[in-house]
Amino acid sequence: MQINLIKGHGSGNDFLLIDEISNSYTFSEKERAELARVLCNRNSELGADGILFVLKSEHADGRMRVFNADGSEASMCGNGLRLVSRYICEMRGQKEAVIETMKTDLKVCKQADIFPDVTTYQVEISPVSFSLEDLPLRLNQPTLKNENIPELSEKLIFTALAVPNPHLIAIVENNQMQSDLQKNLSEKVNGPNEFFPDGVNVSFVKDIDKGNIYVRTFERGVGFTNACGTAMSASTLVTCLNGLNDFETVVNVYNNGGKVQCVVHNNSDSYHIDLIGNATYLYTASVEVELEGRNFTVTTKEELLEQTAYEQLQTEAQAFLAEAMKG
Structure with missing residues (x-):
């Protein structure tokens, strides 16, 4: 079977489209599932965090399905959605669109470049739910907001929410960010455990100053990633709820892959988040795949020239982060 694809990334979170x-x-x-396991293998010529399948929709401009590198399907992916948004908008000659995802239809649009020559899209992140049933998280209470789970950590204060992917978020200090605490915790809640039967994305958030945060995420089905779009969106919401940032205001969210911007909208009894960031294409390729033999051959590959501009954004973001995280 011959398949054409595009390799791209949002904040260094890379996908095959x-x-x-x-x-x-x-x-x-x-x-x-098998394509994701085979093509996303980092030991292969391609390698990625997952595959974005772009399909026709009965009622929207396009439909997105996301499969992680381990073959599991994600209900949403903010970084991947930016790539799909670009693909659909450019295919249709539009600057805005509606994309069908597993849980809901989301509005997306092209935005001014977040950095010179870095193609940028804004995507809606919703629905937002704090109900533990929606993650699911097995605790004898309806929600978890700024609370301790002693069996997981004596020191960390957690907030749990679904956007709609499940997230467990802790605002931490530098020494906690630099320790093995997140790794050990993440591996525990994504293995056999009594709290998260389906696993969970775990984010540590460092408040830098008003309008600037750093987010590092262990993504279920993937592990530590350069960035996770829904995690950065959910983390920004948590900082707004804690008074560290303001609703309806742009927050710069730094990550190991660069940076994005988030705006949290408070609609009295509900929230939604705008995630704004790059949608960078790396190359196009054609592959001949033999799923039964679990192997493939790259037959053509054309490198694109967009990454250079993104690397300049990344360099600037990393310099800011290095200075901000001192001490």
Whole structure:
């Protein structure tokens, strides 16, 4: 089977994008999971955090399905959605669109470049739920907001929410960020455990100053990533709820892959978040895949020239972060 794809990234969170609108192929559920395991293998010529399947929608401009590198399906992916938004908008010659995702339809649009020559898209992150049933998180209470779970950590204060991916978020100090605390905690709640039967994304958040935060995420099904779009959005919301940042105001969110911007909207009894960041294409390729043999061959590959501009953004972001995280 020959498949055409685009390799791209949002904040260094990289994906292979496969178009099922313009091409004649389609895949079974088993094939989607197997393609993710085979093509995303970091020891292969491609490698990625996951695959973005772009499909026709009955009622929206396009539909996105996201499969992680381990073959599991994610209900949403903010960084991946920016790439899909760009692909759909450019395909249709539009500056805005509505993308169908697993849980809901989301508004997306092209934005002014977040950094010179860095193609930028804004995507809606919603719905937001604090109900533990939606994660799920097994505790004898309806929500978890700024509370301790002694069995997981005596020191950390957690907030749990679904956006709609499940997230466990802690605002931490430098010494906690630099320790093995996050790694050990994340591996525990993403293995057999009594609290998170389906696993959970775990984010540590460092408040830098008003309008600037640093987020590092252990993503279920992936591990530590350069960035996780829904995690950065959920983390920004948590900082607003704690008074560290303001609603309806741009927050710069720094990550190991660069930076994005988030705006949290407070609609009296509900929230939604705008996630604004790069949608960078790395290369196009064609691959010949033999799923039964779990192997593939890259038949053509064309490198694109967009990464240079993004690396300049990344350098500037890392310099700011290095200075901010001193002490």
